[in-house]
Amino acid sequence: MIPIKFLLLLPILVPFFTGILAVLSWHQRQVQRALSVAGSLLLLLVAGLLFGQVKQLGPQAVQIGNWQAPFGITLYADLFTAIMLTLAALMGLVVGLYSLANIDDIRQRLGFYPLYQMLLMGVCGSFLAGDVFNLYVWFEVMLIASFVLLALGSERRQLEGAIKYVTLNLMASAIFLAAVGILYGVAGSLNMADLALRLRTAPPGVVTTLAMMFLVAFGIKAALFPLFSWLPAAYHTPPTAVSAIFAGLLTKVGVYAIIRVFTLLFVHDLAFTNFILLILAGLTMVTGVLGAASQNHYRRILSFHISSQIGYMVMGLALFTPLALAGAIFYIIHHIIVKTNLFLISGITNWVSGSYELKKLGGLYVRLPLLAGLFLLSALSLAGIPPLSGFWAKFTLIKAGLEVESYAIVFTALAVSLLTLYSMIKIWTQAYWKQQPEEEKRPFPTNQSGWVLRFAPVVLLAACTVTIGLGAEYFLEIATTAAEQLLNPALYVQTVLGQAVGGLP
Template sequence: MASPTPASEVPMGMLDILTPASDWVIVLPVALALMGAAGLLMFRRSNGTPLIGALIVVAGIIACEIALLLEIVANGPVSMTMGKWLPPFGISLTADLFGASFALAAAVVTLIVLLYAEIDRAEADGRDAFHSMVLLLLAGVTGAFLTGDLFNLYVWFEVMLIASFGLIVQGNRPMQLDGAVKYGFLNFLATTFFLLALGLLYGLLGTLNMSDIMRVAPAANPAAMAGVAALLMLAFGMKAAAFPVNAWLPASYHTPAAAVSALFAGLLTKVGAYAMLRALVAVLPASRELLEPALALVAIATLLIAPLGAIAETNLRRAIGFVVIGGIGAVVAGLAMPSLNGIAGSGLYIFHAILTMTALYMVAGLIEKRTGATDTRQMGGLYAASAPISILFLVLVLAAAGVPPFLGFWPKLLLLDAGLAQGVTGSTPGWVGTAMVLALMINAVLTLIAGTRLWAHMFWRAGPEGQGGEHAAATLVAFDGRGRLAFGATALLVAGIVVVGLWPGPLMDQISIGAADIADPARYVAATGLAGDAP
């Protein structure tokens, strides 16, 4: 679709593909985030103004995305192309239920994290442009979820990388700089692979519009397209931190402030997982079939190895980083079993992980604030002093492991159903379904072991490692007003996760519709005005 143009200037045959005024809501979330990021730079020296401004901007983004989601539910995918260059030549923003739902979830957790971040911010921190960089990060994440063009996706990855690099180095501690180098190098490498894949894809097809690729890719050389798909799998796998290209995440996510870690865990790897889902299942399904054995091996290895890393780790946020990686294995499992339930399970897991992994890092920040330590061996005695925090952490561990009836159970149930169905039907390769079911179940057990081990060390034990149970609990830091605000924000997010887990029906219904649009993207293509065109 094209941007609105006076009817007198448009040929009659084009009037039916002009963008309705209501569809402009697709561009407003990105525009508000970018303008807000630029505007807050001018007020960063004014105490309180950046926070209030950022909250207002994100609230506006949430309102726009709710309107966008309602429009998609009512009328199907929405598309808008900038300027008068119609698809496939113009840069399109195209949103279906998956993209709009993930963008809304990202904006909601960003709003909550902005409140939570006040726990670590002093009055003199106004010059660091923290709130501007958060909005810039949200702009990149939202653009990546809503774009309909692969080159535009590359641009939004770059926006995310710039903003996240600025956030990870705030504080200038040696540990942060070390984490930034590891994070930056591997993500620049992933971006290079992505750009290489785009160049090859454009050379093969002459287009980077996702809808147009869906039309013309079947006529291209299958071997060449499989090579492009493998490059995309590698690039997006690095962005998502799938095994074996995941070492950068636990080496970097624990180095910045807890609020920044929470944003990174909830948003960045999920964009990589979503890009892999969109590119391999919807855009290049034939090439995905050739890569199915590789996807299955990556999924199984990620599901099994990541929670073992969490069990072996003593640093709290590094351990949670391995839990984040294990969840990516669940998303890749759905790509290896692309039935409707498999796709729905992957999509629902991304939605769940945006909320749950953000909340896990937020609780970890509260624990570190109260104990003054980052290593679980130096923690203890929190259960009696902070029972609410212990409850929040345990609920999130159960959700991450997929224990019913918490939110993480429902995507794993869909994935298990997809794996069992694939094993029964004997699809090619026949071992994928059975192996995936076993890996998902083992992952749930290992994640539960890792999480409850952390819980026992931090809450059940009376004091730091080496002290007997009869010793007095370690001295804990009391929360001030900012700490209570951070706790309230965390409790609000956890409460939302519990409510959605207990009442998953509406969400699962919409995820199923979104999965159908990924498996059969006819409505997605029609939204761009390309349906029915000959390749």
């Protein structure tokens, strides 16, 4: 068994060294491709081992350099962290496989594979960070890699999307850093476990102000209303592999950070903060799905839906019950898999048809029934049709909302599900069911390896969606345990500081 000290480091070290080896193999693109797949596979293995350890032994922490907390760098993993690391590694592997057929030679020569590994390192570091400043550092590692990946190739539409993406995310980073500075001035510490203790005695008004600053910073990164406009303007512009990994992971890092700080640090005025979060959740759902319903571009519809579905995750946090938070975690698991898969499917549709514009597509139900079936499976799951994963995720959240008599958000969630189904049917009828215009028809690609490398990841993720739906009881049990750990800040403090602490909410 790998010592937990090293197991907590490996999700960061594996993509880091894979990226370095890829840089050293700069002119050997076949070696880079092999390294990327091998590194992603190793990351998945490490994440799986860490998940098993945390599930069996409970939350784990390590102090880098043997500095006693709260003075050094802390890495922390509870079940929520382990779930997110496993999902990140799985998406890294499947999208990495897809990229072998999707990323052209120019982008490979410009460093796609090293950047891809650095992105995964930033994502994993963000999940493991046990202090606020290092959370900021890992966010920046992730965002710098994403900035370059988004603009890699320098196509006009990419640069237009990248400018919007960079501008708003730099604003978020500036607000984040300012909040970190004020937080340190108020509490004298940035270690999250230590902050959970110190903020209890800080002035409530100052703590509330800090909570709103962090909410704005993380809300931009998570694409919460009204801070989501950068996402649909950017995510439809890069190659499919890039937009798929962005869709699956990047906004979820923002959601993870919101859940972490609003269950551990900013719990002094739950009535106020949860009310704000509930309002934002409802508005995010509605504006996102209305934006999707108005679009006629395949990936722009999917991009708006990312924002809309983030609202369900925040809804679970805002209701702040064990069942609701379990529903939010279940929803994150479902959404990462389904949304990544829908973007990959859109890329195959574009590859065989030559367009993302719905009016130029059609006929794929007859010409390529497997692709149409895979899309329908993922689309129905996104809309919450039983017995797929999306149904159980939404069912859990709806049940939690009814238990606390929060009828407005329940109604909103149900209405948004219907509009989600409408927009998914819109894609189905336009891209797969209707006849394709004669002038847009083209022969299918003949590259056999291209077919395998594109379809294998999609089939794997579709199988995951069905498995989660059929095994919902097991996954909900895991999510419930993770939620209970999040709602027990004393457990976090005891794991990091090594001491029992009473009186925490």
